[in-house]
Amino acid sequence: MRTSYSKKHKAGISVLSGLTAALLLLTGCSKSEETVYQIPEDRKLIVYTAHKADVYEPIIKEFEERTGIFVELKAGDTLALFDELQQDAPGTFDVMFGGGIENFEECRDYLEPYKVSEIDQIAEQYRTEGDAYTPFSVLPTVFIYNNKLVYPVAAPRTWEELQTDRWKGKIAFADPTKSGSSYTALCTMLQVSDQDAQKTLEDFTGALDGYLSPSSVAVLEEVNAGTRLVGITTEGMARQKILEGADITVIYPTDGTSAIPDATAIVKGAKHMENAKLFLEFTVSSDVQRLVEEVFFRRTVRNDMEEYAAPEQTKLKTIDYDIHWASQEKEKILNTWETLQGRTDEKVD
Amino acid sequence: MKKWIKKSFHRQLLVCFGVVALLPLLLFGVSLIQTMETKINSDYEKKVTEQAEQIDAGILELFQEFEMVVENINANTRIVEQIGEDDTWSKSKIYLQFYREVTDYREYAQFDLYDKNGKCIYTTAQGSAKRDLPVYWGILKAVEDSKETLVLRRADTNDSKILLYAAGKLMGKDGIPEGYIVISMRAENFEKVLHDKGNAKAKIAIMDPFWRTIYDNGNLQEEQIREELMVGHKLLGVYRAGELLIQPLGDSGLYTALSCPSVFSTEVLNSMYSVLIVMLTISVILCVLVASRLGRNMTRPIERMNTAMRTLQEGDLTVRIVSDREDELGQMSRNFNIMANELEQSVQDKVEKQKELNASHIAMMQAQLNPHFLYNTLDTMKWVAKANHIPEIATMAAGLAKILRTSISKRQFIYLKEELELVNCYVDIQKIRFNDKFSYTVDLQEGLEECVIPKLIIQPIVENSVLHGLKESEEGNILVRITEQEDVLCIEVTDDGCGAPEERMDAINHRRQEQLVGHIGVSNVDTIIRLTYGEEYGIHMESLTSNAENPTDGQRTEEEGEVHGTKVTLRLPVRYGEA
Known part of the structure; x- marks a missing residue:
C-alpha cells in the first residue's frame, strides 16, 4: 500500500517538474550577441x-x-x-x-x-x-585680509603681529591637526619666531581666542565674508579665491615665510x-x-x-624651512597645541 | 503531518481540493506572469534597441556634419588666409564667411575660431565674453596632437556649462596650423539633437571613453558603470530591463547609455503576485468551505453510523438511524437498521430461550432432593422391615435405593451386569406389587457381562412390558435375551402380553415421537442409543401374532397357545472398557 502511494507521489513530482521545465523554457530568455565592456x-x-x-x-x-x-x-x-x-x-x-x-x-x-x-x-x-x-x-604660506574691514596700512605684516592681542579672535586659522597646510603655517610661525616655541604657541592660541576654522577652504570664506578679518592660508588658494571675485588681499610676511x-x-x-x-x-x-x-x-x-x-x-621672502624638524616634532607640537587649545576652550566655557 | 491528515476524512478532502484548485491556479498564474514579462520585455528590448540605434545615428550624423564644417572652413581660403589679419575689414569679412559656414548648425552648438595661441577670435556665442583656451592643455592640445579632422573631448566641469568640445585644426597654406575651430555643445544643444534626430523622451547618457558622463537627461546613475568597471566587473552591452543599454557611439570613442524601462518593475511584479496571492487566498477559503460542506455531508452520516454502531456495541439494541437520503449512505443506514432489527430479534429470542432454560433448571433443582436423605431413608426402611420381618418391604426398599442410585448417578454408562441387576431390583419390586403374576428370565450370552452400555436402557423396556404388555394377563412371562451378533449387542425383551397397538409400534419403528405422547420410555431409549452410537443402531418393536410369523427364538420362549406378545429388540455395538 505504502509503496503504491509513494509511486503515485513520484508520478506527481515528475509531472510537476515537467511543468516547471516547460515554464522555464517559456520564460528563458534568448541571448543575442553581446558586447563586453571591461577595463583591463x-x-x-x-x-x-x-x-x-x-x-x-x-x-x-x-x-x-x-x-x-x-x-x-x-x-x-x-x-x-x-x-x-x-x-x-x-x-x-x-x-x-x-x-x-x-x-x-x-x-x-x-x-x-x-x-x-x-x-x-x-x-x-x-x-x-x-x-x-x-x-x-x-605653496607659500601667506596672510590675507578683508579689504572692506581692514585698511591696507593696518594689515598684519609679520608673524609676530598675529601673536598679539590686536587680532585676538579675528584670525581665521584651520586646525593644524586636520589640515596639512595649517600645520606648515604653524611650524613656519615657530621657526620664524625668536622666542621659545611653547611661548609662541601660547601667544598664538591666545590670539585665536579658542576659535578654529573647520577647514583650510573655510579660512578664505570666513575672511571674505568678514566673520574673521585676517587669515593664514596658502598663496595659491588665496589667489584663486581673488580670481573668483573675493575682496581680499594677499600679504607676504615681511619676517619671512615657508615656501x-x-x-x-x-x-x-x-x-x-x-x-x-x-x-x-x-x-x-x-x-x-x-x-x-x-x-x-x-x-x-x-x-x-x-x-x-x-x-x-x-615679493616672497622665504625662510629655510626645516622639514625634518617639522616632521619630527609634529606629535609634540600638536600635543602641546591640543593641550593649549583645550585650556583655552575651558576658559571660554 | 501525513498521519494527521489521513486520520480525518475531512482533512483528506481539504488536501485534495487544495491540490486540485490551487495547483492549476498557481501554475497558471506564475506562467502567465512570467510569459507576460518575457513577452513585454522582448518587445521593449526591440523598441529600446531601435531607439538607441536611432539616437546614435542622429548624434553620429551631427558629428559628421561638424567634421564637414571643419573641412569646409579649412577649404575656405579667405578664412584660412586672413585669420591672422588684425584690421576690422578683414575681420568682418572672415566673420561673415565663418558665420555662413556654420549657420545651419548653430542651434546644435557654439562655434569658435581660435588662433594658434589659443586666443578666441570669433565666436557664435551671443553676449558672452570670448574665452581663451590653453594650447598646452585640454582640447587644443588634443587637437594639436591628433591627426583626426575632428577631436571630441569632454569639457571640464567648470567650463561655463559646456559639456563637449569638438575641435579641428585650421591648417595654413604650408600645412602649418594657423588656428583652431572649436565646437562646444551644451545641454540644450544635446536636447535639440535628441529632439530633431533621435527621441526627445529617451533617457540617455553620453559618456566619454573613460566612462565619465558628458551629458545625461535623466537620473540614470550611469556613474555606476565606471564604478563597476573599475572594481573589475564586466558589463554586457545588452538590453536588461531596469538597467542601461550601453553602446559605443560609432568610432567616436564615446558611449551612449540608454535607460531601459522597467515595465515589469518589482512593484508591478509584486502587485501581480499579490493579485495571485489574493486569488489563491480566495481559492483556499472556497476550498475550505466546500470541503467542510461536502465533508460534513459525507462524514455526518458516517459519524452517525459510527455512533450508532458504538451504541449498539455497548448493548443498546434499540438504536436506529434516521436518514432520508437516497444514495449509498442512505442505503447503508437502512441496512444498518435492518441488521439492528434482526440482532434485536435474535437477542430477544435468545433471552426467551434462556428464560425457559432457567425455569427448567430451577424446576430441576427444586426436584433434586438430597439423594443421600432418600438412600438413608430407604436403608432405614429396609432395616426396619427386616427387624419387623417384613421381607417384601426390605426388598422393595433395597431395590428402590439401588434404582435410585443408578438413575441419579452422574455416570452415563454402566456395565451390562449392573443394568441387569437394576432390572432385577425393578422386577422384584413389581413382583411384589403384582403378586408374582409374571415371571422374569434373563438369558445372557456368556462373556457379555462386562459390556458397557448406556444406563437405564433395558429397564424402561422391561417396565413397558410389565405395565402395558402384561396388564391384562393373569400370568405372564418376560424374557430378556442378550446375544452378540457380529459385534452387535442384541438385547431382546419379549413378553407374551396383549401386545402393543400397531400405530404405536409403527411410530416407534419410524421414530415419530410426536405420536408417542405419554409413552416416551421406549422412545427415549431409542433416542439415547441413536445419539450415542449413530442412526444405524436403535430399537425395533414387533408383535408376536402367530407361530408361522414368530421367529424361532421367540417361539421357544413363549408359551404354547399364546398367539400374541411383543418383542422389543435393542441393537447397539459391543463395547468394553470403563463404564
Whole structure:
C-alpha cells in the first residue's frame, strides 16, 4: 500500500517538474550577441589625493585622456590619507597625490622611490634625498585680509603681529591637526619666531581666542565674508579665491615665510607600478607645471619656467624651512597645541 | 503531518481540493506572469534597441556634419588666409564667411575660431565674453596632437556649462596650423539633437571613453558603470530591463547609455503576485468551505453510523438511524437498521430461550432432593422391615435405593451386569406389587457381562412390558435375551402380553415421537442409543401374532397357545472398557 502511494507521489513530482521545465523554457530568455565592456587591470591606477577638486580634476582628466589609463580616485584630508597609507595593506592604492612634504618625509618607509626622467628640470631645493617622493607645487604660506574691514596700512605684516592681542579672535586659522597646510603655517610661525616655541604657541592660541576654522577652504570664506578679518592660508588658494571675485588681499610676511612644496609619491607595493610612474612623470611635466602656475596660482617646482611665473614671486621672502624638524616634532607640537587649545576652550566655557 | 491528515476524512478532502484548485491556479498564474514579462520585455528590448540605434545615428550624423564644417572652413581660403589679419575689414569679412559656414548648425552648438595661441577670435556665442583656451592643455592640445579632422573631448566641469568640445585644426597654406575651430555643445544643444534626430523622451547618457558622463537627461546613475568597471566587473552591452543599454557611439570613442524601462518593475511584479496571492487566498477559503460542506455531508452520516454502531456495541439494541437520503449512505443506514432489527430479534429470542432454560433448571433443582436423605431413608426402611420381618418391604426398599442410585448417578454408562441387576431390583419390586403374576428370565450370552452400555436402557423396556404388555394377563412371562451378533449387542425383551397397538409400534419403528405422547420410555431409549452410537443402531418393536410369523427364538420362549406378545429388540455395538 505504502509503496503504491509513494509511486503515485513520484508520478506527481515528475509531472510537476515537467511543468516547471516547460515554464522555464517559456520564460528563458534568448541571448543575442553581446558586447563586453571591461577595463583591463594594466590600464588602471588608484590615486589617493589630498588636493582639492579644482586641482585634481583637470590633472586626472588630462592624464586619462593622454595615457588612456583609468584613474580611480579617492580624495580626502591629508592626515586621514597618510593614516591610510600607513595602515592599509600594501597594494590598496598606487599613488599618493598631494600633501605637504613633511608628511611624505614621515612616511618614507611606505613609499617607493622613483626618479622622474626630468629630474634635472626640477629646482634643486625641491629635489628629495633618495627620490622617495616627487615635488608637485610650491605653496607659500601667506596672510590675507578683508579689504572692506581692514585698511591696507593696518594689515598684519609679520608673524609676530598675529601673536598679539590686536587680532585676538579675528584670525581665521584651520586646525593644524586636520589640515596639512595649517600645520606648515604653524611650524613656519615657530621657526620664524625668536622666542621659545611653547611661548609662541601660547601667544598664538591666545590670539585665536579658542576659535578654529573647520577647514583650510573655510579660512578664505570666513575672511571674505568678514566673520574673521585676517587669515593664514596658502598663496595659491588665496589667489584663486581673488580670481573668483573675493575682496581680499594677499600679504607676504615681511619676517619671512615657508615656501615648501607638496608632493606626489608611489606607494610601496603598488599594483599598477608602471602607470604610477607615468603619473609621476606627468605631474612634473611642463604642461602640468604650467597649469600649476597659470591656473592653480601655485608655484612650479621646475627651474625652467620663469616665463610663466607670477610677478608676485619677487615679493616672497622665504625662510629655510626645516622639514625634518617639522616632521619630527609634529606629535609634540600638536600635543602641546591640543593641550593649549583645550585650556583655552575651558576658559571660554 | 501525513498521519494527521489521513486520520480525518475531512482533512483528506481539504488536501485534495487544495491540490486540485490551487495547483492549476498557481501554475497558471506564475506562467502567465512570467510569459507576460518575457513577452513585454522582448518587445521593449526591440523598441529600446531601435531607439538607441536611432539616437546614435542622429548624434553620429551631427558629428559628421561638424567634421564637414571643419573641412569646409579649412577649404575656405579667405578664412584660412586672413585669420591672422588684425584690421576690422578683414575681420568682418572672415566673420561673415565663418558665420555662413556654420549657420545651419548653430542651434546644435557654439562655434569658435581660435588662433594658434589659443586666443578666441570669433565666436557664435551671443553676449558672452570670448574665452581663451590653453594650447598646452585640454582640447587644443588634443587637437594639436591628433591627426583626426575632428577631436571630441569632454569639457571640464567648470567650463561655463559646456559639456563637449569638438575641435579641428585650421591648417595654413604650408600645412602649418594657423588656428583652431572649436565646437562646444551644451545641454540644450544635446536636447535639440535628441529632439530633431533621435527621441526627445529617451533617457540617455553620453559618456566619454573613460566612462565619465558628458551629458545625461535623466537620473540614470550611469556613474555606476565606471564604478563597476573599475572594481573589475564586466558589463554586457545588452538590453536588461531596469538597467542601461550601453553602446559605443560609432568610432567616436564615446558611449551612449540608454535607460531601459522597467515595465515589469518589482512593484508591478509584486502587485501581480499579490493579485495571485489574493486569488489563491480566495481559492483556499472556497476550498475550505466546500470541503467542510461536502465533508460534513459525507462524514455526518458516517459519524452517525459510527455512533450508532458504538451504541449498539455497548448493548443498546434499540438504536436506529434516521436518514432520508437516497444514495449509498442512505442505503447503508437502512441496512444498518435492518441488521439492528434482526440482532434485536435474535437477542430477544435468545433471552426467551434462556428464560425457559432457567425455569427448567430451577424446576430441576427444586426436584433434586438430597439423594443421600432418600438412600438413608430407604436403608432405614429396609432395616426396619427386616427387624419387623417384613421381607417384601426390605426388598422393595433395597431395590428402590439401588434404582435410585443408578438413575441419579452422574455416570452415563454402566456395565451390562449392573443394568441387569437394576432390572432385577425393578422386577422384584413389581413382583411384589403384582403378586408374582409374571415371571422374569434373563438369558445372557456368556462373556457379555462386562459390556458397557448406556444406563437405564433395558429397564424402561422391561417396565413397558410389565405395565402395558402384561396388564391384562393373569400370568405372564418376560424374557430378556442378550446375544452378540457380529459385534452387535442384541438385547431382546419379549413378553407374551396383549401386545402393543400397531400405530404405536409403527411410530416407534419410524421414530415419530410426536405420536408417542405419554409413552416416551421406549422412545427415549431409542433416542439415547441413536445419539450415542449413530442412526444405524436403535430399537425395533414387533408383535408376536402367530407361530408361522414368530421367529424361532421367540417361539421357544413363549408359551404354547399364546398367539400374541411383543418383542422389543435393542441393537447397539459391543463395547468394553470403563463404564
